[in-house]
Amino acid sequence: MATTRRGTECQRPAIRGKKRCNLHGGKSTGAKGNRNAWKHGRYAAETRALERELRSILADNLAGLEGLNP
Structure with missing residues (x-):
C-alpha cells in the first residue's frame, strides 16, 4: 500500500479496477513517447x-x- 507523509497507509479508496488511488498511481502515467514532436x-x-x-x-x-x- 501507499503511505502518507506520516507513514500511515493512504485512506483514499482505490480507483475501480486498480489497486491504488489516483494520487498514488491508479491513473495512467501518461502517453508512451512524445507524440507532440510529430x-x-x-x-x-x-x-x-x-x-x-x-x-x-x-x-x-x-x-x-x-x-x-x-
Whole structure:
C-alpha cells in the first residue's frame, strides 16, 4: 500500500479496477513517447533518407578502413 507523509497507509479508496488511488498511481502515467514532436511529417521522410545515406557512407568508409589494416 501507499503511505502518507506520516507513514500511515493512504485512506483514499482505490480507483475501480486498480489497486491504488489516483494520487498514488491508479491513473495512467501518461502517453508512451512524445507524440507532440510529430505534428506533421514534413521533415520525417527527409531525415530518414539523410540517415540512410549517412549510414551507407559510414559503412563504405569503415569497410575501406578494414582493408587497410595489415
